[in-house]
Amino acid sequence: MSRIDESREFIPVRIAVLTVSDTRTLAEDRSGDTLVGRIDAAGHTLADRRILPDERDQIAAQLRAWCADPSVDVIISTGGTGLTGRDVSVEAHRDVYEKEIDAFGTVFTMVSMQKIGTSAIQSRATAGVAQGTYLFxxxxxxxxxxxxWDEILVKQLDYRHMPCNFVEIFPRLEEHKQRTKG
Structure with a gap:
């Protein structure tokens, strides 16, 4: 069963938050505020925060810019994962991913089922990795x-979480780019 190993030192990660909305401003961004508050409370660092409209190319460009930025370890976007025509966050994320973390959507659905029942089927939450950066x-x-955050990310972004977590494999995310001796 999962647990926190208190003998391991906490390693803060640098997290960028992107809210995708055609109508919200920073003053009205309750979802972004929720994430920022939890990031801070967990001891992590807010690397950047932005709001963009539901435009696939703009979202993907921002994700790519953050992936290329060495001061960003993790990107969390909120909004645009539904089924309507303007919901394009999932497509923008998949434009950027090198590898998708398939089980994230499954685990998120399991968590959502406990809260909102079968309405969880309408979410397309996703996650992946690009350029050594995690994207959710x-x-x-x-x-x-x-x-x-409370059921998945706070645990997986904590180096002390056992039996495994995302932080401990940061150094290996781009090992495929290392040259082999020969």
Whole structure:
């Protein structure tokens, strides 16, 4: 069963938050605020925060810029994961991923089922890795952001979480780019 190994030192990660919305401003961004508050409370660092409209190319460009930025370890976006025509965050994320973390969406659905029942089927939460950076696309509601953070991300972004976590494999995310001796 999962647990925190207190003998391991906590390693803060640098997290960028992107809210995807055609209508929200920073003053009205409750989902972004939810994530920022939890990032801070967990001891991590807010690397950057932005709001962009539901435009696939703009979202993907911002994700790529953060992936290329050595001061960003993790990107969490909120919004644009639903089923409507303007919901393009998932597609933008997949434009950027080198590898998808398939089980993230499954685990998020399991968590959501406990909170909202079969309405969880309408979410397309996703995650992946690009350029050694983790990317997570969450639904746009504060409740979904709270659930994803409290039930999944706070644990997987904590180096002390056992039996395994995302932080401990940071150094190996780009090992395929290392040259072999020969």
């Amino acid at each position: 696309a969450l639904p746009g509601s504060p409740g979904a952001c709270k659930d994803a």
